Amino acid sequence: MNQEIEWKLNNQLLLSKAKTGLLRRGSFQTVSRARIDRTTLQIASLVSEDFGVYKCKTTEYKLFLASAQANPSTVLYNSGTKLSCDVATGSTPNKHTFQWFNPNSTSYSNDKEVNVKSVTTDNAGTWTCMVRDEKGLFRINVTVEVKVIGPLITSGEVMVSEWDTVELACLLSGKNRLPIKGGLWKREPPSEVYFPVLISTANTVKWNRTGVSDRVTFSDQELNANFSVKLNKVTRADTGVYVFTLEFEGGNSLSEKLHLTVLKREGFDSENDLKMNKNNIWHKSFWGMQMWIWVAIVLSIVVLISLVIIIVVIYRRNKRMKRRMNKLNSMRQPRDYCKCTRGVGKPRAGKKARPPPLSRHDYSSLHDL
Structure with missing residues (x-):
């Protein structure tokens, strides 16, 4: 690296060399016989006019490493972060001054470390740390980026009439860069209305539908920023403060x-309707479904089991009757008797052949005569 170097003779310029290599010469006769080799002055053919006091002056360079950081760099709305700025100077310690500027380029602090409390969206952006040495000979600017997540945005105040549907709106402002682990709606003070709970899976965030009241509806779309739910058929008992976390x-x-x-609607007896609604056990939620649905499922199962039992009984009855009929048919078949097949002999001479015996029927007819 080229250096600026200057040689003087008796406090008068003799010869100097700039970084660019440009030479400046004094008025001494020695100049014609002198030259600069890096930082060395060489004079040829010395004479008496060359005697005197020679001084060398060169430029010094110091390397400083300045850095700035925010911990954490991504911070939730209304929480805090710590900004720190430092300078590494090697083995030679030096005193430095620090000055922090916020994203609006306004001076914020003259400390090396700064705690930013209750951050807002105004604190999001590029923070600058300006570093100076104690003599003010140099100045270094280093920057750090701070990202703010939030706030949650709701409607604040909502007024509706009885039996209307109201949307409990809640949006997350800004671009979220932190993983969501969960969330929930709740009423203060608590009521009989149960809202869904936000749960995180492997790659997504979704509502858990278990135990949710039938008057609450919601969507699984855009759950990274929109966490709104709807409450249907509201009554004056639903008036209160709803909190989303x-x-x-x-x-x-x-x-x-x-x-x-919730305002009273003219022409409706809301208290009587609410009492009837509470006493109607068929519309109460049980394990995420209304009671009448559970009863219908149970009755369907009972009917199905009854049909199976009836089919089995009829099948066994038919099988038993078929076996009985087969037994009766086997008893009604005629019996086979042995018949003699011996030939009839010829009558002997002088004797009259004996007639064959009469059958029982012929015998009875003979007696009747």
């Missing part, structure tokens, strides 16, 4: 409230 990896979370006011 979103949990992230590491145990951090965001929460936001929504106040729901």
Whole structure:
């Protein structure tokens, strides 16, 4: 690397060489016989005019390594982060001054380390640390990027009439860069309405439908930013504060409230309707389904089992009757008797042949005569 070097004779310029190689010469006669080799001055054919005090002046360079970081660099809304700035100077310690500028280019702090508490969206962006040496001869700027997740955005105040459908809206602002671990809606104070719970799977986040009230509906789309649910057929008993909490990896979370006011609708006896609705056991939720659905399933199973039993009984009855008929048929078949096949002998001479015996029928007829 080329250096700036300057040689003086008796405090007067003799010869200098810039980084670019440009030479400057003094008015001494020695100049014609002098040259600079790197940092060395060489003079040929010395004479008496060359005697004197020679001084060498060269430029010094110091290397500094400045760095800045944020911990954590991705931070939840209304939480905090720590900014730190440092300079490595090697074996030669030097004093430096630090100055932090926020993303709006406004001076924030003159400390080496800064704790930014209760961050907002205004704190998201590029932070700059300006480093100076104690003499002010140099200045270094280093930057660090801070990302803010949140806040959760709700409607704040919602007013509806009885038996209407209301959307409990909740959106996550900004682009999320932290894994979501869970979340849930709840009412303060608690009520008999049960909302879904947000659960994380291998690659996605979805609602858990187990135990959810039948008046609550929701969608599984865009669950990385939209966590809204709907409450159907609202009554004045549903008036209250609803809170949604979103949990992230590491145990951090965001929460936001929504106040729901249900107004009385003219022409409806809401208290009587609500009482009838509560006393109607058929519409109560049990394991995610209404009671009448469970009863229908049980009755269907009972009917199916009854049909199977009837079919088995009829089959066994028919089989038993068939076996009995076969037995009766075998008893009604005529009996086979042995018949003599011996030939009839010729009558002897002088004797009259004996007639064959009469049958029972012929014998009876003879007696009747």
